[in-house]
Amino acid sequence: MSKKITAESIKELRKKTGAGMMDCKKALEASEGKINIAIETLRKKGLALADKKCNRIATEGIVESYIHAGSRIGVLVELNCETDFVARQSEFYKLAKDIAMQLAACQSVYYISKYDIPLEILSYEKNIEVQKEDLVRKTPEIRDKIVEGRIEKRLKDLCLIDQAFIRNPEITIDELVKQHIALWGENIKIRRFERFLLGEGLETKKSSLNKEISSMINNK
Template sequence: MLARHSACAAQRPQQRLARGSSVVRGVVQQRRVQPTTSPARSSVVSFASRSVVLAAAEAQKISAKDVKALRDATGAGMMDAKKALQECNGSIEEAKDWLKKKGMASADKKQGRVAAEGGIFSYVHLGSKLGVLCEVNCETDFVARGEKFQEVANDIAMQIAASPSVEVVSLEDVSEEMLDRERKIEMEKEDLQGKPDEIKAKIVDGRIGKIAKTLALLEQPFIKDTNMSVSDYVKSATAEIGEKIAVARFTKFELGATIVKEEKKSFAEEIAEVTGKA
């Protein structure tokens, strides 16, 4: 009897331990299974998060073409150009300003240097009826003799020949006399006749701003790539060569432009002159 009682007493702690282990396991299992949020809510949160991530990734997509265009215009490094476009949501114009503020537009930095070397370059159009002489400067004689600089200078000379309206290098060179001349021409155009002077003046002022750009070489679309201006091309070359490049001045020559020709008489007028019946 005593032995049986001792055996039962020995089994009780083990049973309690076993029951305790079962309870502990049950709690652990319950904690593992019990969700913190409902399945439906979890799916919604997951979908929303994925949408936000995808939208952000889409917004940050920057094309290689835009990066190249920005680098050509500013001379900035590839990673700097890409970061600028990302910061400005892909806007090239805003990215240019961003790079300038950060001091990363190397082409603009080089514009402050002195360019006293270079050369005089010429272009004569087929038929020898139109020719151009232009002075293009760089910083060193070594660069002036280089193939790339020579190519840029010849491109600029050809650009001048292909731009009949161009009279000056930059917008800053457009004089008040030029603007007054163009303003007078615009004021006398038929489509403005009969309009009140105040309205006519506003219309003319708007036109003059556009006309001024046609007079400046650096504002023209570059003949070899019309997606960029001549100014952008010069900045791109500055970044590639590593020295400031500047167009100093140019002169155009057109055959017979300074000769005043007599107006040719008609056949009837010649007959009348001979017979004395004018």
């Protein structure tokens, strides 16, 4: 006998996945009420649908901000969608706020995806890895594989979409966005962001000013 699907379990699944009510109900029925299996089913379905929409043009959206407690860290992020209707949804604002909060928490992140990383950064990271002492005695084939793996990991550390979502570490930011693409049936893009750290760069300016003053004194 199949397990009865309750309204509470449907609401719980919707809260965890962002999927529609009917999709949640069908997933729970197919999994005989096992919510973990239903989540996996909806996640796979959502990612498949999202992949089909990721190349569509998204020119609407919002610019959202997040200021961390103490007002020492602030983030601005532009999140795009296809229509003004989706841009006005409270869930869309929440998604933008969550992404901005993620950026405040992950200060080692400088790019949205690996495709945004400049070639000079890639070359720099590769040169560092190639010269590490533990690779000296490795054969070229093994060394190249190790370097490739390390570079891949390093690039993920630099990219926003590869980060585990701070509110739900079981999914990445990429999966979070794709869940919302599946929810609204529109493409969603994180276009750009800016992070502000209180006092960042001031020490460098102070040092430069001191050098300038010293130079003026020595030239007298």
